[in-house]
Amino acid sequence: MINFIQFTVTRALLACLTLFLVSLIVFSLMEFVPSNCAERYLAFKNTQGSNITIEDIEAEEKKLGLDRPFVVRFSSWISNIVLKGEFGQSCILRMDINELLSGRFMLSLLICITALIFSYAIAIPVGIISATTKYRSLDNALKFVSYLGIALPNFLVALCIMLFMTIYYGDTMTGLFSEEFENVPWSSDRVKDFLSRAWLPIFVLGWNATAFALQTVRALMLDESDKLYVMAARARGISGMSLLLRYPAKHSLGPVINSLGFDLNRIFSALPIVALILILTESGALLIEALARSNDQQLAGAIIFLLTATIVFVNFVTDIILAIIDPRIRKGVMGGS
Amino acid sequence: MKHLLEINNLDVKFDTDEGRITAIENVSLSLDQGKVLGIVGESGSGKSVTAKSIMQLNPGNTIYNDNAEIIIDEENVLKYHSKNDLKKIRGGKVSMIFQEPMASFAPAIKIGHQMVEQLLLHKSLNKKEAKSISIDMLNRVGIADAEKRFNQYAFELSGGMRQRAMIAMALSTMPKLLLADEPTTALDVTIQAQVINLIKDIIKEYNMGVIFITHDLGVIAQVADDVAVMYLGSIVEKGPVNEILKNPKHPYTKGLLNALPDINNLDAPLRPIPGNIPSPLDRPSGCVFRTRCPNPTHECKEGHIEMGLLEVSPGHWVDQCCINCG
Numbered sequence: 228m229i230n231f232i233q234f235t236v237t238r239a240l241l242a243c244l245t246l247f248l249v250s251l252i253v254f255s256l257m258e259f260v261p262s263n264c265a266e267r268y269l270a271f272k273n274t275q276g277s278n279i280t281i282e283d284i285e286a287e288e289k290k291l292g293l294d295r296p297f298v299v300r301f302s303s304w305i306s307n308i309v310l311k312g313e314f315g316q317s318c319i320l321r322m323d324i325n326e327l328l329s330g331r332f333m334l335s336l337l338i339c340i341t342a343l344i345f346s347y348a349i350a351i352p353v354g355i356i357s358a359t360t361k362y363r364s365l366d367n368a369l370k371f372v373s374y375l376g377i378a379l380p381n382f383l384v385a386l387c388i389m390l391f392m393t394i395y396y397g398d399t400m401t402g403l404f405s406e407e408f409e410n411v412p413w414s415s416d417r418v419k420d421f422l423s424r425a426w427l428p429i430f431v432l433g434w435n436a437t438a439f440a441l442q443t444v445r446a447l448m449l450d451e452s453d454k455l456y457v458m459a460a461r462a463r464g465i466s467g468m469s470l471l472l473r474y475p476a477k478h479s480l481g482p483v484i485n486s487l488g489f490d491l492n493r494i495f496s497a498l499p500i501v502a503l504i505l506i507l508t509e510s511g512a513l514l515i516e517a518l519a520r521s522n523d524q525q526l527a528g529a530i531i532f533l534l535t536a537t538i539v540f541v542n543f544v545t546d547i548i549l550a551i552i553d554p555r556i557r558k559g560v561m562g563g564s
Numbered sequence: 565m566k567h568l569l570e571i572n573n574l575d576v577k578f579d580t581d582e583g584r585i586t587a588i589e590n591v592s593l594s595l596d597q598g599k600v601l602g603i604v605g606e607s608g609s610g611k612s613v614t615a616k617s618i619m620q621l622n623p624g625n626t627i628y629n630d631n632a633e634i635i636i637d638e639e640n641v642l643k644y645h646s647k648n649d650l651k652k653i654r655g656g657k658v659s660m661i662f663q664e665p666m667a668s669f670a671p672a673i674k675i676g677h678q679m680v681e682q683l684l685l686h687k688s689l690n691k692k693e694a695k696s697i698s699i700d701m702l703n704r705v706g707i708a709d710a711e712k713r714f715n716q717y718a719f720e721l722s723g724g725m726r727q728r729a730m731i732a733m734a735l736s737t738m739p740k741l742l743l744a745d746e747p748t749t750a751l752d753v754t755i756q757a758q759v760i761n762l763i764k765d766i767i768k769e770y771n772m773g774v775i776f777i778t779h780d781l782g783v784i785a786q787v788a789d790d791v792a793v794m795y796l797g798s799i800v801e802k803g804p805v806n807e808i809l810k811n812p813k814h815p816y817t818k819g820l821l822n823a824l825p826d827i828n829n830l831d832a833p834l835r836p837i838p839g840n841i842p843s844p845l846d847r848p849s850g851c852v853f854r855t856r857c858p859n860p861t862h863e864c865k866e867g868h869i870e871m872g873l874l875e876v877s878p879g880h881w882v883d884q885c886c887i888n889c890g
Binding site for chain 2: 466477
C-alpha cells in the first residue's frame with residue numbers, strides 16, 4: 228500500500244511537472260507573437276477611430292504590468308492560475324477570462340468526454356466481435372465503415388449532416404441551444420434542448436474517434452488471440468464467450484485504457500473546427516476566435532492551459548487504473564503482496 | 565489389446581492465400597496406456613500439427629480428410645464438433661503442455677484461478693474442492709509453497725517452476741492422454757532433466773499415455789518407449805525406441821543420429837543432414853525425402869515406387885521407398 232501511495236504521488240508530481248512545462252511553453256509562445264497586449268489592444272482601438280501615441284502604449288503596458296521581466300510575469304500568471312484559479316484579463320475583449328469561460332469550458336469537456344465514452348462504448352464490443360470473425364464478411368463491413376471513419380474528416384461529416392438536416396427538417400441543427408434557450412439560465416427544458424442538439428457535435432466527434440478506437444481494439448484483440456496462452460486455454464476446454472472475455476479481451480484492456488488519454492487529446496484537437504462549423508458556443512470556438520481572429524493571447528493561453536490540464540489529468544488517472552488492473556505493473560508498483 | 569489412441573490415415577491441409585498446403589500426409593500411429601510415444605522431426609515436419617489435430621486445435625483454415633480417424637475410447641474424436649464433445653478432448657481425456665511455459669499461462673490471471681477454472685469446467689466440484697485439488701497437484705509436481713504459488717502469476721515463477729505448474733494444471737483433470745509439445749526445449753539442461761523425470765514419474769503413477777514431441781533425440785532416448793520420425797508431414801520410420809536408435813533404416817533417421825555431437829570425439833565436425841526441408845508449398849512429387857536423399861532414383865521422383873510403411877522387423881516400420889537408399 229505504501230508503495231502504491233508512493234507511486235501515485237510520484238505520478239501526480241510528474242503530471243504537475245508536465246503541466247508546468249506545458250504552461251511555460253504556452254506562455255513563451257504567447258510572448259513570441261509580435262507586439263504585446265497593450266499594442267494590440269490599442270491597435271484594435273485605433274481601428275475604432277481613436278488616435279493613439281507611444282505614450283498611450285507605455286501607459287497601457289504599465290497598467291497591464293507588461294513592463295516587468297518575463298520571469299516575473301510568467302510566475303505571476305502561473306501562480307494566479309494555480310493558487311487563485313484566475314486566468315486574468317482577456318487582452319482584446321477586456322473581460323475577465325474566468326467569466327468568459329465559465330460554463331463554456333465545461334460544455335466543451337462534456338461534449339468531448341461524452342464523445343469519448345460513446346466511441347469506446349461502441350468500439351469495445353464491436354472490436355471484440357470484429358476480431359473473432361476474422362475471415363467473415365461482417366468483419367470486412369466493419370473494417371470498411373471504420374476506414375471510412377478514419378478517412379472522412381470531421382468537418383466534412385458535420386457539413387453533410389447539416390446539409391441533410393437543412394433539406395429535410397429546415398433546421399441546420401447548429402449551435403448548442405435553440406434560439407429561445409440560448410441565453411437563459413439552466414432549467415430542465417434547457418437541458419432537454421441542449422441534449423436535442425448536442426448529439427450532433429458528439430456524433431461528429433465520436434464518429435472519427437470510434438473508427439480509431441475500433442481499429443485499436445480489433446488489432447489488440449487479434450494480437451492477443453494469436454498468443455499461446457489463448458491456445459492453451461482452448462486446450463483446457465475453455466470456449467465461447469468465457470474464453471473471449473477472460474483471455475484476449477481481458478489482456479487487451481490495458482492498452483485500450485492507455486489509448487483513452489490519447490483519444491481524448493484527438494477529440495479535443497478536432498473540437499475547435501467542428502465547433503466553428505456547427506457554430507457552437509463553447510471554448511473550442513472561442514479558441515479559434517482568440518488564436519486566429521482577435522489574436523487574444525491571454526484567452527488562447529488560458530484555454531490551451533485548461534485543455535492540457537485535462538489531458539494530463541486523464542493520463543494520470545489512466546496510469547493509476549492500469550497500475551491497479553494489470554498485475555505485472557501492480558506488482559512492480561506495490562511490491563510483494 | 566485396445567489402444568488408448570489410434571490415428572488412422574490422417575491428412576491435414578491448410579487453406580491459405582497461396583493455395584492448399586499439405587501439412588500432414590497419411591499419418592497412422594497408435595499409443596497404449598502407460599506408454600510414451602516420441603515424435604521427432606525438424607521444425608515444420610508436422611509434429612505439432614499431429615498433436616493439435618487430436619484436440620482439434622489447428623486454426624480455422626484446417627481441412628481434415630474424410631476417412632481420417634483419431635480414435636479415443638472407441639470414438640472418432642475428429643467427428644466431435646459440439647462444445648460438450650470438444651470439452652472431452654480438450655482438458656478432459658486429453659491435456660496438452662506447450663514449449664513456452666511462460667507464454668502458455670495467461671499473464672494477468674493467477675495460476676490458481678486458471679487451474680480452478682479448468683477443474684470446474686470438467687469436474688463437478690465446488691470452488692473450494694477445486695482449489696484444494698489444485699494445491700495438491702502443485703505439491704505433487706514438486707512446487708514448494710504451493711498455497712502461495714496458487715495466488716501468484718506466471719511471471720512471478722521461474723521457468724522450471726512454470727513448466728511444473730503447467731504439468732500440474734494439465735494433470736489436474738486426470739486425463740488419459742498427455743500431449744507434451746517440446747515441454748523441455750525452452751528450459752536449461754538441469755531443469756530439463758528434472759521435468760523429464762517428473763513426467764516419467766507421473767506416467768507411472770497415473771498410468772496415462774504420453775505423446776512427447778521433440779527434436780532432441782537425446783530426450784527421446786530418455787523418455788520414450790516408441791518413436792515416430794516425421795519428415796515433411798509424413799512418418800518415415802517408427803518403432804520401439806531402442807530398435808530405431810540402434811538400427812535405423814531410413815536415411816533421414818540416420819542423418820538425425822549422425823548430426824548428434826559425439827561425446828567421445830568432440831573435435832569431429834558436426835554432420836548436418838544436407839539440404840533443407842522443402843517448403844510445404846513446394847512439396848516434392850513422389851517420395852517426399854528425395855530432395856535430400858543421398859542417392860535418389862528415377863523411380864522416387866516419378867512416384868512409381870510403392871509408397872507407405874513396410875514392417876522390417878517386429879514393430880519397426882520404414883517408408884519403403886527409402887529402405888535401400890543409404
